[in-house]
Structures are given as C-alpha cells and as structure tokens.
Amino acid sequence: MTSSSTYNAWKLVSLSPLPSWALVALGAGLVLGVALALLGLRKEPLPARRAVLWTLRILAGAAALFFLLEPGIRNMQVATVKNRVAILVDRSASMAFPADSEGRSRAQVVARYLESVAPELQALSERFSLEIDGFDPALAPLSTQALNAEPPRGGRTDLLSALRAVKAQEQSGSQKRLSGILLFSDGADNAELQQGVAGRARAALSDLEVPVSTFAVGRDALRDLAVEAVKVDDFAFVRNMITVEVEVRGRGFGGQTIPVVLRREGQVVASKSIQLKSADDLQVVSFQLTPDQTGRFVYTVAVPVFPEEAVSENNSRSFVLKVIRDRVRVLLVVGRPTWDERFLRGLLRQDPNVDLISFYILRTMSDDPNVANPDRELSLIPFPMDEIFNTKLRTFDVVIFQNFGYTDPALSISQYEDNLERYIHEGGAFLMIGGDRSFGEGRVSFPILGRAFPLEATGLPASVEPFKPRLTPEGARHPITAVQSGASASESSWSSMPELPGMNFTRPRPGATVLLDHPGLQVDGKPAPVLGVWEYGRGRAAALTVDSSWYWAFTSHRQGSPTRHYDRFWGNALRWLVRDPDLTTLKVTADPPSVEPGKPVGVVVVARMPDYQPAADAEVKVDLLSVATQKVIATQVGTTGPDGMARVEFPPPEPGPYRVIASARKGERPLGEGEDAVAVRAVGPELSDASVHTDLMERIAAVTGGKSYRLPLSGLPDVPLLDPPVVEVGRSKDQPLWDRWYYLLALVALLGAEWFLRRRFGYV
Amino acid sequence: MTRRRYIGARMARWMPSRRAALAGLCGAVASAVWPRTARAFGDSSRFVPAVLQHRGKWDARLSGLRRLAWELGRRTSVEMVPDARPLPISSPKLFEYPFVYLGGDGGLPALSEDEVENLRRYLTFGGFMLVDANDGSDGGGFDADLRREVQRLLPQSPLTPIPSEHVIFKSFFLLDSAPGRLLRKPQLESCNLGKRAAVVYSQNDLAGAWSRDESGEFELEVTPGGESQRELAIRLGINLCMYALCLDYKDDAVHLPLIMNKRR
Secondary structure, rough: OOOOOOEEEEEEEEEEOOHHHHHHHHHHHHHHHHHHHHHHHOEEEEHHHHHHHHHHHHHHHHHHHHHOOOEEEEEEEEEEEEEEEEEEEEOOOHHHEEEOOOOOOOHHHHHHHHHHHHHHHHHHOOOOEEOOOOOOOOEEOOOHHHHHOOOHHHHHHHHHHHHHHHHHHHHHHOOOEEEEEEEEEEEOOHHHHHHHHHHHHHHHHOOOOOEEEEEEOOOOOOOOEEEEEEOOOEEEEEOOOOEEEEEEEEEEOOOEEEEEEEEEEEOOEEEEEEEEOOOEEEEEEEEEEOOOOOOEEEEEEOOOOOOOOOOHHHEEEEEEEEOOOEEEEEEEEEOOOOHHHHHHHHHHHHHHHEEEEEEEEEOOOOOOOOOOOOHHHHHOOOOOHHHHHHHHHHHHOOOEEOOOEEEEEEEEOOOHHHHHHHHHOOOOOEEEEOOHHHHHHHHOOOOOOOHHEEEEOOOOOEEEEEEEEEEEEOOOOOOOOOOOOOHHHHHHHHOOOOOOOEOOOEEEOOOEEEEEEEEEEEEEOOOEEEEEEEOOEEEEEEEOOOOOHHHHHHHOOOOOOOHHHHHHHHHHHHHHHHHOOOOOOEEEEOOEEEEEOOOOEEEEEEEEEEEEEEOOOEEEEEEEEOOOEEEEEEEEEOOOEEEEEEEEEOOEEEEEEEEEEEEEEEEOOOOOOEEEEEEEEEOOOOOOOOOOHHHHHHHHHHHOEEEEEEEEOOOOOOOOOOOOEEEEEEEEEEOOOOHHHHHHHHHHHHHHHHHHHHHHOOOO | OOHHHHHHHHHHHOOOHHHHHHHHHHHHHHHHHHOOOOOOHHHHHHOOOEEEEEOOOOOHHOOOEEEHHHHHHHHHOOOEOOOOOEOOOOOHHHHHHEEEEEOOOOOOOOOOOOHHHHHHHHHOHHHHHHHEEOOOOOOOOHHHHHHHHHHHHOOOOOOOOOOOOHHHHOOOOOOOOOOOOOOOOOOOOEEEEEOEEEEEEEEOOHHHOEOOOOOOEEEOOOOOHHHHHHHHHHHHHHHHHOOOOOOOOOHOOOOHHHHHHHHH
C-alpha cells in the first residue's frame, strides 16, 4: 500500500471496469458454480474428506470473486466545512427594563453572559461557524460591545419573524446550513407569538427544522401597574349605553386596592376600584357609559403611578370613541290638530331615520265631548308633561312645538320652561312652528323658554293676506332652505312654491339669522321674518312663523308636477338642527384617530362651498389643542386641492388627548369651522408589558427540539445542535490490491489443491 | 237744584255702580293678562269640509256637513268653519281642502277623465275623501255607481272592509260600530294608499244622521237605534275628521296600553 502525506483519508473500493450488473451476474454465476460443486460432493461418505473439499472449493470461489472485483484502496484528500450556529439577541425596548438588583438592564445581562462564556463560544467556533445578530425586529449583526453600550429601542418584539429571517439566509444560499439557534429574549412578543405557540405559529416553528434553544432574561419581581388593554367598540350610538372593558395588571401589588378612573378629555366620567389578589394579578373592570353628544372624543383610562414602578407610561391608555346617531328622536307637541300638523306628521312617520313621539292637545277643558264617562268613551290620555319635559327630555334630539300654546291653565308648562331652556343650551334642538297659539294673538308667552327662540312675537295681529316667502341672501346659502342642488336652482324653486295664507309678526333676536322673509311687510323697518335660526349655547333653534307649510306638500301638487320641496325642507331642517355632519361645509378628521408615541398627527380637512361644491384652493388652518392644558400647542396651514381636500401633519406631540380645530376660507369668504379628537398613546406595545414570558420561551424550545434556560447562568450549557460537519472530497488516488502475485499464487494453490484431492478421492 | 248738582245727578244715572266698575276693571285686567281666544290665519288654518259636486244629486246633506264641523269644534280642540264648501271635482281648489265629502242620493254619473285624474292626484298626495251613500243603497243606486268609479279612480287599491281595531274607531271616541242614519252595513270600507286610508265609504248615510233643519231640529229619523244611534253617528263623523287630521296618532305605542285598558 502506498501512502502520501498529501492524502489524509482512505477507503476500500472496487476497481473493476465492469458495470455493476455484470459484476453481480458473474458473482451469481460463481456462487452457483461453487454450490453445484458442493452438491456433487454430498455423497462423499467420509465427513473429513467432504469438509476439506468443500472448504477448498469455497476458498477458491472467494479468491475468484476477489479477482473479479479487482479491489483497491482509494487514498483521499478531504476538507471539513463548518455548519452555522446563530445567536439571536432581542433588541426591543422591553430589553431595557431592569433585570437584576444592581439595576442592569436585560440587554446588559445578556451582554455580560456572552462575555462570560466567550471561551466556550470560542471552542464551539472550531466546530461551527458562530454569528451574533440583534433583532428589533429586523436582523442586524451585533457585537457584545454594542450590546453593552447601546440601549435597545426596537418598537416591537417579533420572535418568529427573527427566526424566519435567520433560516431564510440558509435557503437563499447566502449562508451556510444552520445547525442551531440560541435565542436571548424576555419573551415579550407582541406579534404572532403574542397569543402563544399554537396553530400557524406552532407550524411555522416546526418548519424551521432547526433546534432553537432559548435563554429567558429578566426579573419577574418587577413592580409594575399597567392598563394592559381597553376593549371598546369603535363607535357608539348617542344616548345608548356602551361598555368599556379595561384590563389592569398588577405585579408586586398583591392585596392592594387600586382606583381606576375613566375620563373624557380631562373630565372624570366614571371611576371604580379593583382589588389585586396576588403578586401577579390581572383584573378586568367594566365601565358603562351613555354618551350624550355626537362627535369623536378621546377617553383615557388611568391608574395611579406608584414609586419604584418599572415603567410609568403604561399606567394610562387612551382611546377614541366615535359617537353617532342611530335615528333622530323627535318630540312633536301639537297645540291642536291642523292640516299643518297632519302633513308634518305624515312626513316624519314615513322617514325611517326618524323616531317620532308625538302628543296632541285634542281637547281642552272648554270643549264638551258630550260623554257621560270620559274615561270609558274617549281615547284621550293625560298629557304626560313631567315625563316629556323633565324625565325623558334629554332622550330627544329635537323638540318641536307646533302651534303649541295653551289657554287652559291645566296645560301650563311654566314649571318646565327652565329645563327646556337648559336642554337647548346644553346641546338640544328646538323648533317652533307658528300659528295663532305660538306667535299669534292667542299665544301665551314663554318668558324663560322664549329666550331660546331666534324670533320673538311682536304682539301685532297676524297677517292673513296670501304671500310668497322670499329667500334672503343668508337663506340662499343655508342648508335648511336648499330644496334643490345648487343655489340658483333652489332660489328658482322657492319662487315657484304656492302662496301661503298669512303669517305671524315677529322680530329676530340679536344674533339670529333670517332665512325666509315677507317680501312686503316689515317689522321695525326690516322685512318681517318667516324663518329664523340660530345657535343657542351648544344647541340650535329654529322658528317658522306660518302654519301653512303644508301648502308646499299638498297645494303645490294641484298643477300636476310633483316636487319634493316640502320633504327636503323639513328633512334639511331636522338635519341642521341635529348637526348632521353631512350638512357642514367643513369636515375635519384626525387620521388616524389614535397615534403611537413618536408618530406624527395627521389631519384631513374637506372644505365645501355653501352650495356644497368642493372648495378648491381654500386656505386651511388647523390648531392642535392639548385637552390637558387647554392650550394650542401647534398650528399648521394648508391649501385644498381640486377635490376640496387638504392634509396637514403635526410633529409627534407628547402623549395625551388632543383636539384638532380647523377653519377654512376662500378669499374673503369663511367656509366654516370644524373639529375632531385624536389620542396620542403613552406607550406602544413594547413598554406596556414589563413581564418576562418564560412560558413562551420554553414552548419555542420544546416545539423546535431545543432546550430552554434562564439567565443568569453559569457557563454555556450543552445545547442541542444538528448534524456533524459536512465532509467534502478534494484529490484522490486509487491503489489496486488484486494484482499482487501472492493473491494469484493463493488462487492457483487453492485450485490446484482441490484438483489434486478430487483426483485422489476419485472424483476426477 | 244747582246746575252742578244736576249735572252730577244726570251723570250719576249713567255712571256704573262701584261693583260694576270693579267687575269691569277685573275683566279688563283679565283680558289684558289672559290670552284671547285664538283666531287662526283665516280659513286655511281651520277645518272646512269641502263637498264634491257631481252630476247626480250631490247636495242632499249639506246641512249635515255643517253640523259635523260645528260638533267637531264644540267637542274637540279643532278650530273649524261650520260650512260645507261645494267644489267641482276637477277644480284645482280641491288642493286647499284636504278633507272632501262625496255623497249621493241616487245614481252617481260617471266622472270625466279630468275629474278622475284630479281626484286621483288629490288622494295620492294626501287628500282624504269621505264617501257616503245618502240613499243607503246596497248593490244598486249610488253604491253600484260608486264602486264602479272607485275602480277607475284607484284600480290598485280596491275598497276593503275596515277592521274594528282600525285607528278610525279610536281617533277621539272609542267606538265599536259604524252606524249612520241607517245600519244597513255594520262595516266601513276603505281604499288604502300605503298604510293610509285615503277613501272611507259608508253605506249607512252618515250625514243623514247629522243633518238639522233651519229650526235646528234633526231632519231625518235614525233607524233602528234612534237618538242613541244618532249620537254614535256624530261620534263616528268626528272620529273620521280626527283621522283625516291626525292619521294614525292614536296607534302610537304610548297610547296603546291606556286604550286597551279603557276597552276592557
């Protein structure tokens, strides 16, 4: 056998040029021949002779097979390539939490450990290629110096994504095969593994096909109180109760009672107390609230901040709640049945967006129904004044008095006037429709409630001359009187409406807007108002000084060309009174309504002209108002595009609730104002949870075939790793064995000896 | 007697007593403080029944309608004009009177196309028509002609019986029956447009029970129930007016429990 210093391995090989099947066939033939020969010797009486002859034949056959296979030795030159072991270190913000009593952060504990096991890692590196990467959640190479010096800041923890990224490097061919992963983290995943290792997440871990050994770092004994989650619908219906569920976790607060407070833009809405039973306890507290206004509002749930808490930013959490209207709830109070009331009722009853509650005065004490037993013979019910003007008043979106005044003292509402006036001032809507009992001679004055009416009676007798109401310049732009699309079409419609048979004489109060007036009659030197509107406190009120708007519904159809002016007029009036967002000329929306800490606040403003066409090239100004301080902290300006839309952004403000207040103008013409709410969160998902999730780390190790450990640890444990190193062949040289003279001599000797003995024994 | 004393004596005859003066002063103060009786904006704000003029005998019961309006004003809070305004069926003025009465004693000649078109539009856009067979016919006379004309007028909304739980029977008075001067048919019939009864038809000559003569006496006898039946007919008339004015107000949920309680 020849050896060379350049070759460092060898193996036995067959050097026969024959193909495998030929070798197998010849070998089979050889074996058959030997077998037949042995069969021929079976009648040999002497066992010793038989044994000798068989042995000789078998040895000869083996020798022949040896020559057939042409054995040789192959000397080889081999090289060993190392597989990869990845060390992944979590660089998310939660790794900055303190991990030991000396105040070192979790990241620093990991750095210290890796430094302590550096010699063992060095030894491991002789068999495997080691690399250390940080993930936040993107992978990036990391040194222990950087681990010590640079605080972790990643906004999210996504363990599965990091593991996949490491595995993908192997599949892309950019890296060697992976033998194992060492994962250092606190396990506070807020991505796919947040809910644990189950379902698709579990399958994804199994698909890695590489053992992941986990090293959990962090201290369980952190003292921390956190509002972990708030569960509430995205929107609520006004005056409908909703439930807000708040999850509060306390670590290190066992046995303590904690107050939980719910605020709406600084105002306390509700508060409850919870008892934390154990050192690590999660309590759920529910708040029921009934929003009383439509719009978007920022609510904040907060628990107190205690000393030595690991993180204080997670003690409060804000959310934005949009409050909308389901149906407009209308209270219609009618002084006496008239055709005006009949057509208004017909319209409101058929509108699916209106929930109508009505009360008519069908009989006064001066009326004589001529019945012996009123209770049994009349369908009349007592007028529930206390219920509708007191208890249930604030359940209505709009209150309509249609020719409602009273000559009967039993129907006096003087004791409720205060409440009605306050209802309007605090955001309610009121409509006074004329007739003799409202502004006419038969009226009873409402000294307190009357302050909320945009028009006041003059005491003059009503005019009974037919006339056609005239649209004022303000009415030409107002949504109530827009009975057609476009200002000129609307004006034309008003001039085509039938004459009305008379009106009450009133005068507008200071600040009221007159939308329709009398073309000929005057009060105090100005055209007598027919329709007046105004904002009263947070509410709105309107007054119509005729009781014949039903002419627009009925009489206008006598010529056979039906219109919807009547429906549109009253529909617009209701929507304006309840502040329907679609009727505003300026719509302001915070986009998104909740913002993560450190992200900018975006606001979208949509401006429309008074005829509701998009207001292009309008100048928009947006203020960002801090609800906490009630101060404007920033202002942005912009210009609307062809679609009337503009978007502005504010640099990231401090956490807390804010209102964005916008105004727009086109040239000299103001286009209105609007506002919205936005919540800037105090903590992102990383800092809201200070706990160590050792269970998740253990599950990851178990599913992938790795092992789980907990820092601090002494030395590098024997972690499971895949596959021995791969051997690759470089140069090689074959050395034949079969052509040695002594092998040939042995074959000849065996064949010769067998032949001699066969002859001796008489077989040849 | 001196002149001054004479003048004083003469004046004393004409001066009111102190009691009367005090009463007058109270009255003046009261009228200043207390609202006067309301006057609506002319007739348009009041209930005024219109009567449709057709080419048959349409005016047999005008006094009944005037009486009905008067009873309505007396017994309820509705302000009315005690009148019956005759109007041609094709007149555009129909649209100023959301309540019309169509009665007939004998045949009802076919309406012209213009009349059908106008009346159909009137009913479609919210008008109410009370139809009354003054001759109490059933199968012939006014009844047969009326059914023919209703078929032309509202082919998609035929006459159907009004059930006893309909709001017409509780719109002011609680009623169980629908008598008129006669009680030929126990039920009223209606043509409904959506949920609204646009046409209500009685074969019992309702207005016949309401009619009074010049001296104020009721004109016609009511059979078989006599004066108690007449009172029920007046109440039914008032209920029909209230239905025209208030639609289904008494069907609102807030009224139901009380009404059901009363009916027990």
